[in-house]
Amino acid sequence: MTHLVGIPLIVLAAATLLSRPAVGVVSPAVLVWAVLAVYYFRLDLRFGLLMTVLLGLCVWAGAVFAAQGTGVWLAAGLGMFVAGWVVQFVGHYFEGGKPAFLDDVMGLAIGPLFIVAELCFWAGWRGDVRRAVKSRLNDGAAV
Numbered sequence: 001m002t003h004l005v006g007i008p009l010i011v012l013a014a015a016t017l018l019s020r021p022a023v024g025v026v027s028p029a030v031l032v033w034a035v036l037a038v039y040y041f042r043l044d045l046r047f048g049l050l051m052t053v054l055l056g057l058c059v060w061a062g063a064v065f066a067a068q069g070t071g072v073w074l075a076a077g078l079g080m081f082v083a084g085w086v087v088q089f090v091g092h093y094f095e096g097g098k099p100a101f102l103d104d105v106m107g108l109a110i111g112p113l114f115i116v117a118e119l120c121f122w123a124g125w126r127g128d129v130r131r132a133v134k135s136r137l138n139d140g141a142a143v
Contacts, residue, residue: 002091003118007111009084011055015062016077022066029059036109043113044129050120051113 018029033055041048065076092099101107121130 002087003111003115006084006087006091007115009080009087011112012058012061013077013079013081013084015055015058016065016073016080017062019059019062019066020073022063027063027066029062033059039109040113046126047113047117047120047129050116054116055112 014032015029018032019027021027022030033052036055037048037052040051062077066073068076088099099107100110117126117129120126
């Protein structure tokens with residue numbers, strides 16, 4: 001459950017912190033968004049579209065924070081970043097496992113997709129993907 005709080009905070013923090021410097025509307029946050037969009041679309045068209053929209057909202061919110069004074073921008077970005085990681089590590093402490101990105105840096109890109117997929121599964125959407133994931137887990141394959 002801590003992933004539902006920690007990961008969105010970290011994503012929004014990253015979008016905020018990467019929203020400066022910007023040349024027009026292009027910032028490091030926009031460039032990362034574009035790369036991640038391509039990655040998510042390559043994995044799955046529908047999840048790619050949903051992730052592109054959600055990350056776009058984070059980039060927009062990050063740009064709003066970045067448009068404020070430097071103090072507000074840094075306080076918001078760093079505050080969300082630290083809070084998100086504290087929530088994550090507390091959750092992993094109680095879970096007894098380590099964060100996935102410690103074994104594979106791509107876990108940082110998969111984390112937000114994991115949250116969105118779980119929410120979709122809980123809502124009864126994308127049963128085809130849920131069954132495929134469960135099948136791979138039952139077969140002992142890496143997901």
